[in-house]
Amino acid sequence: MDPVTRLGVVGCGLMGSGIAEVAAHSGLDVRVAEATHDAVEAGRRRITASLDRGVRRGKLSEQQRDRALAGLSFTHDLGDMADRQFVVEAVAENRDIKTDVLRALDKAVEDPTAILATNTSSIPVVDLAVATQRPAQLIGMHFFNPVPVQRLIELIPALTTSEETLRRTRAFAAQLGKEVIQAPDRSGFVVNALLVPYLLSAVRMVESGGARPEDIDQGMELGCAHPMGPLRLLDLIGLDTAQAVAESMYEEFKEPLYAPPALLRRMVAAGHLGRKSGRGFHVYDT
Numbered sequence: 001m002d003p004v005t006r007l008g009v010v011g012c013g014l015m016g017s018g019i020a021e022v023a024a025h026s027g028l029d030v031r032v033a034e035a036t037h038d039a040v041e042a043g044r045r046r047i048t049a050s051l052d053r054g055v056r057r058g059k060l061s062e063q064q065r066d067r068a069l070a071g072l073s074f075t076h077d078l079g080d081m082a083d084r085q086f087v088v089e090a091v092a093e094n095r096d097i098k099t100d101v102l103r104a105l106d107k108a109v110e111d112p113t114a115i116l117a118t119n120t121s122s123i124p125v126v127d128l129a130v131a132t133q134r135p136a137q138l139i140g141m142h143f144f145n146p147v148p149v150q151r152l153i154e155l156i157p158a159l160t161t162s163e164e165t166l167r168r169t170r171a172f173a174a175q176l177g178k179e180v181i182q183a184p185d186r187s188g189f190v191v192n193a194l195l196v197p198y199l200l201s202a203v204r205m206v207e208s209g210g211a212r213p214e215d216i217d218q219g220m221e222l223g224c225a226h227p228m229g230p231l232r233l234l235d236l237i238g239l240d241t242a243q244a245v246a247e248s249m250y251e252e253f254k255e256p257l258y259a260p261p262a263l264l265r266r267m268v269a270a271g272h273l274g275r276k277s278g279r280g281f282h283v284y285d286t
Contacts, residue, residue, distance in 0.1 A: 018146055020072060022147055082110045083110065114137065187248050239264060243260045
């Protein structure tokens, strides 16, 4: 199999920018698409700031940073993805938005053997695959935040995904220096199916007045050797993203442990989304 050299990334928020950064650092020609000029510039700044932090911390040389930046280009026209061999969709965790983007990519990418990967964390991949004309070349590729740090990718082949697509995607993940596990095409896959009920239990504990956020987090960090407590992790993920994942899982399984607690919904409605907004279960400098 020829290695991927021309990658497309659609969406340049926390996940998309991380994917683009890792791919550029791995020597790929990376084209990043966002919806507007302002979003493109915000994404460019996010990636540049992350690479600059790597230099300050001694994890990257200035030459490595400059090479990665040289490998990145930006657009707000999905038509510019025409020559890509592999495209990762990393837009909002919303079924309708992802479906629209993948349909547009299906028309824009000229090579009929090119792979389209969705970075969904909860939506069944087959629902997205059948919305395109290349369901055999569509696969779930769930990265974890922050992408430059987290080594894992969940690969989620749908019933329609070909074995060749699965093999090529495994090889692409190895190009990025990532480890993979194969997950079933069910809402939540492997990691979130185990993680989300735990996170929501922590929210319910706060909601009921059972414990303070700082005590819950410290308890799990010091008592269970978790690197981060559940509420700090929710703040890192983004409370809006966590709510969307929980809603998708509850829709599929109707299990009460997957239902977003009222407190989570109210915090999202108030704009208290975690680190990205400066306030969630904890307060952050923005």
